[in-house]
Amino acid sequence: MIKNKKGIGLEWYLLIVAFFLGLGFYFVNYFGQHKVIENYIGYYQLSALKAANKAESALFYIDQSAKYSLSQSIYELAQNGGIYEIDADEILTQEPTQTATTSDGKCGSYYGYNVWYELKKDKSGNYIKNSCFDDGDIKLNLEFLLNKNLNQYLLQYPYNLPVDNYVYEIKNNLEIIGRAIEPLKFDILKDETKSIAKEITKTKDGSIDFSGTELCAKGVKCLLNTDAYQQLADAEKRAEENGFFLEVYSAYRSKQNQIDIWEGKTSSQYKQRYPNENIRRKYVCYPYGNDVEKRCPHLTGKAIDVRLKGKSMIQKDWQLLKDIMATRDKATSSITWVKYSQEPWHFECCGTDRFNLAKAKGVTEIA
Amino acid sequence: MSFKIINNKKGIGIDDAVPIIIFIFVAALVIVFIRINEKVKHDKIIEDIQRQKDALEGNSILMSYIKTVDEHGNNKADFISKSITGKNYDALTQDIKEYFTKKGIDKNWYVDVKDASNNLIFPSISDTKYSPQEQYSSTQTAYPVASVVIPINGFEPGYVHIELYFSR
Numbered sequence: 001m002i003k004n005k006k007g008i009g010l011e012w013y014l015l016i017v018a019f020f021l022g023l024g025f026y027f028v029n030y031f032g033q034h035k036v037i038e039n040y041i042g043y044y045q046l047s048a049l050k051a052a053n054k055a056e057s058a059l060f061y062i063d064q065s066a067k068y069s070l071s072q073s074i075y076e077l078a079q080n081g082g083i084y085e086i087d088a089d090e091i092l093t094q095e096p097t098q099t100a101t102t103s104d105g106k107c108g109s110y111y112g113y114n115v116w117y118e119l120k121k122d123k124s125g126n127y128i129k130n131s132c133f134d135d136g137d138i139k140l141n142l143e144f145l146l147n148k149n150l151n152q153y154l155l156q157y158p159y160n161l162p163v164d165n166y167v168y169e170i171k172n173n174l175e176i177i178g179r180a181i182e183p184l185k186f187d188i189l190k191d192e193t194k195s196i197a198k199e200i201t202k203t204k205d206g207s208i209d210f211s212g213t214e215l216c217a218k219g220v221k222c223l224l225n226t227d228a229y230q231q232l233a234d235a236e237k238r239a240e241e242n243g244f245f246l247e248v249y250s251a252y253r254s255k256q257n258q259i260d261i262w263e264g265k266t267s268s269q270y271k272q273r274y275p276n277e278n279i280r281r282k283y284v285c286y287p288y289g290n291d292v293e294k295r296c297p298h299l300t301g302k303a304i305d306v307r308l309k310g311k312s313m314i315q316k317d318w319q320l321l322k323d324i325m326a327t328r329d330k331a332t333s334s335i336t337w338v339k340y341s342q343e344p345w346h347f348e349c350c351g352t353d354r355f356n357l358a359k360a361k362g363v364t365e366i367a
Numbered sequence: 368m369s370f371k372i373i374n375n376k377k378g379i380g381i382d383d384a385v386p387i388i389i390f391i392f393v394a395a396l397v398i399v400f401i402r403i404n405e406k407v408k409h410d411k412i413i414e415d416i417q418r419q420k421d422a423l424e425g426n427s428i429l430m431s432y433i434k435t436v437d438e439h440g441n442n443k444a445d446f447i448s449k450s451i452t453g454k455n456y457d458a459l460t461q462d463i464k465e466y467f468t469k470k471g472i473d474k475n476w477y478v479d480v481k482d483a484s485n486n487l488i489f490p491s492i493s494d495t496k497y498s499p500q501e502q503y504s505s506t507q508t509a510y511p512v513a514s515v516v517i518p519i520n521g522f523e524p525g526y527v528h529i530e531l532y533f534s535r
Contacts, residue, residue, distance in 0.1 A: 016390055023397060046419040053426040057515045060433070061526070064444050068520040153518050156483070156526055310483070 044188070051188045058161060058184055065153035066146075070176060073145035081114035082138045107132035140273050143168040146176065155249075160218045164266060200229070207252065207301055216248050223252035225301035227350040231336050232304065239308070239324045246324075250305035253298040258287035294353055302355070303348040318344035326364035339365040418510060421474070425512030425531045432466050433515055433529070444517045447480075447529070452521045456489040463492050467531075474533045477509070481528040488527065509534040 077083075107115035107130070116133045151163045166178035200210045208229035209222070215236060216222035224232065232248070239246050253261075262284050264271025274280035285296035297303035306325065311317045325347050326339040337347040338358040348355045358366040433443045443462075450459040463478050477493035509532045519525040 012386065016386060019390060019394065023393075042416070046416070046423075049423055050419070053423070053430075053513070056426075056430060060430070060444070061516050061518060064442075065518045068448075068518060071520075153526075156518075158483075158516060158526075158528075 047188050051186045054159075054186050055184060058157070058159065058186075061157055062150075062154070062161065066150055066176075066178060069146055069149035069153060070174075072149050073142055074174075076145055076149075077138070077142055081116065082133065083114045083141065137273075139170050140269060142170065143176075144269065144273065150178075155217055157218070160212075163217075163220065202226075210248075215246060216251075220249055221251075222248055223301060224304070225252075225350060228302045228304070231349045234329075235325050235337065238327070242320075242324060244311075244320070244324070245309040246306050246321075247309040248304050248306045250298065251303075252301035253296075255287060255292065255299060258285060258292070258296055258299060262287045297348050297352045297354065300352055302350045302352050303346065305343075305345045306347060307345055313345075321345075322365070328364070335359055335364055337364075341365050341367045418512070421510075421512045421533050425533065428467070428470055428472070429513040429515055429529065429531050432463075433517065435466075445520075447517050447527065448520045451480075451488065451519055451527055460489065460492050467492075468494060472533070474535060475509075476534070477532050479528070479530045479532070481530065483526055485528070 107118045109115060114132075116131070118130045118132060119127045120130055122128050146168060147164065147166065150166070154161045154163050154165075161184065162182050165181050167181060169177045169179070171177065200208055200213060203209050203223065206226060207223045208226055210216050210224070210229065211220065211222045213222075215232065232246070236246050260266055261270060262280070264273075270280055270284045274283065277286075285298075286292075287296065289295075293299045306321065307313050308317055308321055313321075322339050322344065325337045327336055328334065329336055335355075335358065337349045338352075338355045340346040340348065340354065354366055358364065433447070435443045437446075446462070447459060450456065459480070463480075467476060467478065472494070475494060477491045479491050480488045482488055511530055512533050513531045515529050516526050517529060519527060
């Protein structure tokens, strides 16, 4: 036998080739794009239950906060004889207009105490008792205070809870029912253990939307003019250099927002509290007319209500905020923000009437 | 001339067997790889399901604790708030320990009470079997199962986190 070659049959070679083809196919499928669902049966159901747990925890927090807020509100109201003098410092959605310290008491106060009744002599010399105190006002004042105090708690909560979200109803003696305007929303599949910091976005009209960022208070829609946002970002840098963080809780408001506030459609209930328009104008910017943007600076997107994050904002904190915000740019010496002297939380920039007036006078604070 | 071949056996040489040996070896390796891969995936899923189950159980235990109401109508959240503002940490520690021990949780557990900055207000409260240090220096792994935020009724609104951890 010449040139006799040993060998295996062709079927073996085909088998080996087929095997490696199969192996290659498996790996291509394994590592390639495929429709494998990265979870298991029951994953979504468990996630839904987990979200329900979060909701339960949030609802408990709200209930508990409401309880504390109510007792605090009653205490504060009682301290002032049932009359609440608006201190816009504590109002999240109020439009700054004039100084807001006028007493709501119809008969004024006597040595600091609000008068409930007054006696007046009529023409015949008889004394006539005049009631200065309306029970309906107490309810409105209590609702207002309760909402204000509850908002403070809601803003503290580590996840987003909407503020000014309740319509209150006082029943019998002191049973208060708060009906939510918007439902609480929880993502079922989003992993909330990771920090989800939203990025700023530009709206169609060129405004900067920084809602959900560290600069904007939770549950608040934050929109600003581009220049104003840049000034705010610079102010935030100055705050961080001093070991603080800014928190904007009111920025741009649409005309409709302003009308809603004026018409008492928000939890502040200005219309109900101040049916007389002339008195209401002391607290809320009048939202009608062609010059509304001039009178209501929040409508320009160049005004903010801001505070230092995590601070109780007592006198020294407001001073600190002013030092950070209303300062001159180091490089250009130009005025950055102008503080409205009546309201330590309100700042304007970038060409509002108040800003231009302050600039002309060379000051950083103006009435 | 004639001859006869007897007992002639057909066969292949060692060089012919090499591809088959390699084939079998590679096939075995691939099968082992696939099995291990599947096992790891499977174990991960089982672990994940177990943790989700623990989270539900833990949440139920934690929520029932803070919702427990005493004879005066105050719940445990009120007690926690009061203890934190009054810095009465010993009573709070004791109360939490008693409650969770009574619950007879079949795993090692510990509870952290943290402030808004996520710092521990006082040392972790754990079951008596292990201290947290012993639990986590070993091969056992701790994982969070439930957390609740409790408002503090103080001069300034604030809150604390109560976090429950299990470990195996």
